[in-house]
Each structure stands twice: as C-alpha cells, then as structure tokens.
Amino acid sequence: MYAQGHPPKDYTFLLSHCLLNQKVRAERAYTSGVTQRLLGILSHYPVWLEQLPCPEFSFVGERGRKPKDEWENLRGFREHCSDLANEIGERIRELAERNAPFLLLSIARSPSCSSGQVYRGKRLVGGKGILVEELEKRVKLNFLEFDFGRVSWSLQKIEKCLKVLGEL
Numbered sequence: 176m177y178a179q180g181h182p183p184k185d186y187t188f189l190l191s192h193c194l195l196n197q198k199v200r201a202e203r204a205y206t207s208g209v210t211q212r213l214l215g216i217l218s219h220y221p222v223w224l225e226q227l228p229c230p231e232f233s234f235v236g237e238r239g240r241k242p243k244d245e246w247e248n249l250r251g252f253r254e255h256c257s258d259l260a261n262e263i264g265e266r267i268r269e270l271a272e273r274n275a276p277f278l279l280l281s282i283a284r285s286p287s288c289s290s291g292q293v294y295r296g297k298r299l300v301g302g303k304g305i306l307v308e309e310l311e312k313r314v315k316l317n318f319l320e321f322d323f324g325r326v327s328w329s330l331q332k333i334e335k336c337l338k339v340l341g342e343l
C-alpha cells in the first residue's frame with residue numbers, strides 16, 4: 176500500500192462527465208449520493224482526476240433516453256463524438272507518452288459511454304458506446320465501469336482497484 180500523497184506512479188482516472196455532474200444525464204436522472212461517495216473514496220488515494228465531456232448533453236442538451244441505434248441514426252452525432260475523441264485522445268496520448276497509467280471510468284449501458292453493453296432497441300447486447308468506440312480508434316484504453324443501478328457494488332469495485340494499484 177502506498178502512503179497518501181505519494182503515488183507510486185502518476186495514476187489518472189478519466190471520469191465520465193456525469194459521475195461529477197448528474198445534471199447532464201438523460202431524463203434528468205439523479206442518483207443520490209453518487210458524486211459525494213465517489214469523491215469520498217477517491218480522495219483517500221493519490222490519483223489525478225480528469226472529467227471528460229458529456230457527448231450527449233453537449234450535442235442536444237436535455238433529452239429522453241434513447242438506445243444506441245437511435246444515437247447512431249442521429250445526424251452528426253458520431254462526428255461530434257469523433258471530434259471529442261480527437262481532443263480526449265490527444266490528452267491520453269500525452270499520458271501514454273510519459274508512461275503515466277490511466278483508467279477510464281465508463282458508464283454501464285450508456286449508448287455513448289459504456290464499455291460493455293448497450294441497448295439496441297429494447298435489447299441489451301454486447302457493445303460499447305459511441306464515444307468509447309471513437310476513442311478506441313485512437314488510443315488503447317483500460318476501463319472500469321460504473322453502474323448507476325448498482326452504486327455500492329460499483330464503488331466497492333473502484334475501491335478494490337485503487338487498493339490493488341496501491342500495491343503495485
């Protein structure tokens with residue numbers, strides 16, 4: 176375990192935007208305590224935090240829930256994600272060039288930010304969100320997925336990961 180304030184490496188957590196600002200979530204969804212609990216855990220470890228932009232809110236603002244196929248059919252949205260991925264990818268390449276490890280906290284089932292499953296119509300299928308797909312065309316990523324439907328489980332997973340990193 177490393178001492179607080181003395182990271183063994185320069186570790187960066189790239190946070191999906193809504194983990195720190197739920198205002199951007201579809202249908203104004205809000206899960207109480209998420210940001211406070213997440214920051215409470217992260218603050219015990221010497222990691223850098225970077226908040227990624229929200230691709231959906233920055234494209235359409237407030238919105239209803241849509242499956243991935245509807246976002247794919249929305250004109251200009253993939254290009255918007257591609258532009259964001261260029262900027263984010265640039266930053267990630269800088270981290271990679273100085274061998275600074277990083278992890279992206281993705282969002283379970285998000286049509287834009289998932290790293291595991293997405294909805295196609297009403298079916299939940301394997302696949303990544305559109306922003307994540309665009310990022311992976313540019314850089315190699317490691318993910319840890321946060322599930323707003325399983326907050327305690329997600330937080331435990333993050334804390335376990337931080338403890339493991341501290342032992343490296």
Ligand code: SF4
Binds near residue numbers: 194229232282288
């Ligand atoms: S999962 Fe991604 S697109 Fe959805 S609200 Fe969070 S940051 Fe925005």
